[in-house]
Amino acid sequence: MMSGQDISHDLAARVAEASQSGTALTIHGSGSKTFYGRASRGETLAVDGHTGIVNYEPTELVLTARAGTPLAELDEALAAEGQQMPFDPPRFGGGTLGGAIATGLSGPGRPWLGAARDQVLGLRLINGRGEHMRFGGEVMKNVAGYDVSRLMAGALGTLGVLTEVSLKVLPRPEAELGLRLNLPVMEGFSQVEDWFRQGFPVTGAAHDGSHLHLRLSGSQSALQAAGQTIGGEHVAEVANWWSALRDQALPFFEDADTPLWRVSLPPLTDSSGFDGPVLHDWNGQQLWLRGARDAAALREQAASLGGHAVCFRGGDQEDAVFHPLAAPLQTFHRRLKQAFDPAGILNPGRMYADF
Numbered sequence: 001m002m003s004g005q006d007i008s009h010d011l012a013a014r015v016a017e018a019s020q021s022g023t024a025l026t027i028h029g030s031g032s033k034t035f036y037g038r039a040s041r042g043e044t045l046a047v048d049g050h051t052g053i054v055n056y057e058p059t060e061l062v063l064t065a066r067a068g069t070p071l072a073e074l075d076e077a078l079a080a081e082g083q084q085m086p087f088d089p090p091r092f093g094g095g096t097l098g099g100a101i102a103t104g105l106s107g108p109g110r111p112w113l114g115a116a117r118d119q120v121l122g123l124r125l126i127n128g129r130g131e132h133m134r135f136g137g138e139v140m141k142n143v144a145g146y147d148v149s150r151l152m153a154g155a156l157g158t159l160g161v162l163t164e165v166s167l168k169v170l171p172r173p174e175a176e177l178g179l180r181l182n183l184p185v186m187e188g189f190s191q192v193e194d195w196f197r198q199g200f201p202v203t204g205a206a207h208d209g210s211h212l213h214l215r216l217s218g219s220q221s222a223l224q225a226a227g228q229t230i231g232g233e234h235v236a237e238v239a240n241w242w243s244a245l246r247d248q249a250l251p252f253f254e255d256a257d258t259p260l261w262r263v264s265l266p267p268l269t270d271s272s273g274f275d276g277p278v279l280h281d282w283n284g285q286q287l288w289l290r291g292a293r294d295a296a297a298l299r300e301q302a303a304s305l306g307g308h309a310v311c312f313r314g315g316d317q318e319d320a321v322f323h324p325l326a327a328p329l330q331t332f333h334r335r336l337k338q339a340f341d342p343a344g345i346l347n348p349g350r351m352y353a354d355f
Contacts, residue, residue: 008050011050025044038353047162061083071094088113102154110282125159125160127160160346161346179215182210204242205281208252253290265286270305
C-alpha cells in the first residue's frame with residue numbers, strides 16, 4: 001500500500017508530465033459534486049485514494065487531513081472528541097475534504113459560524129507545473145499579506161491539486177432546538193436578526209414559503225430561555241431537517257432534472273420579486289430557485305439587488321454557470337490562473353470558458 005507521501009509524489013509527477021505535454025487534467029475525488037460548475041474536460045486525475053488524517057489536536061481545535069479523506073471519516077473522528085467542522089459542508093451522498101474546500105460550499109449555519117474559507121488555516125497543493133507547495137500552517141493567527149490558502153476555497157481545482165488541508169474546528173454544541181413559526185418571509189428574517197442581537201444562539205434560519213424554520217444551538221438552559229421567548233412549534237429530530245436542507249434532500253429539491261439556481265443576496269434584501277418555487281436559506285441571503293430561467297434576466301435582477309446568480313445544477317454545463325465577472329475581476333482571475341497554472345491544464349474551463 002502506497003504512503004501518502006508516495007501518492008503525493010506520483011500526483012506531482014503526473015501533473016508535471018501533463019504540463020510539459022499540454023494535456024488537460026480533470027481532478028476527480030468522490031464525484032459527489034461533478035454537477036457543479038461547467039463541464040470538465042481532459043484526462044482524469046484521481047485523488048480519492050489520497051486519504052487519512054495527518055494530525056489532529058483536539059485541545060488546539062486544529063485538524064489536518066489529506067484531501068481525499070471522506071467527510072464521513074472526519075465527522076466520526078471529530079464527534080469522538082465532541083467537536084465538528086463549523087462550516088458543515090454539504091455531503092450530497094459522499095464528499096471529500098478536498099472537494100469541500102475546492103467547491104467552497106457551506107451549510108445552513110454559514111452566516112453565524114463562518115464560510116469554508118474562513119476555517120482554512122493552511123494547505124498543500126500541486127500547482128500546474130507539478131510543484132508541491134505549502135501555504136499557511138496549523139495555528140490560528142492573523143495572516144499578514146496575501147492568504148493563498150484561503151484563495152483555494154471555491155477555486156474548483158483550477159489553481160492547484162489539493163493534497164492536504166488544515167482546518168479550524170469547533171466544539172459540538174450541547175444541544176439543538178428546532179422551531180417552526182408561521183411568519184412571512186421578510187418579517188421572519190427581520191425577527192431572526194433581532195433574536196440574534198439579543199444573544200439567542202441562532203445557527204440556522206430558512207423559509208420554505210409557508211413557515212420560518214429556526215435552528216438554535218447551545219446549552220440546554222440557553223435553548224430553553226430562547227424557546228420560551230421566541231415561541232413557535234418545536235420540531236422533533238431537528239438535525240434531520242437541517243441536514244436534509246444542507247444536502248438538498250428536502251422535497252423542494254427532488255426533481256434533479258429541473259435546473260436549480262442559487263441566488264446570493266445582501267442581508268435582509270427584499271426577495272419578493274423572484275417568482276416560481278423559491279426556498280430561502282441563510283436568513284434570506286441564499287435563495288434556491290427551481291425551474292428553467294432566463295439566465296441573463298435572472299442575473300440582471302440579482303445584480304440590481306447587490307447579489308449574483310449561479311446555475312447550481314441541472315442546467316447545460318457547456319453554458320455559463322457562474323455569474324459573469326466584471327472586467328477588472330476577469331483580469332485578476334486570469335493572472336492568478338497564469339501564475340499557478342501557466343499551461344492551463346488543471347480543470348480548464350470548469351469555472352469560466354476561457355480560463
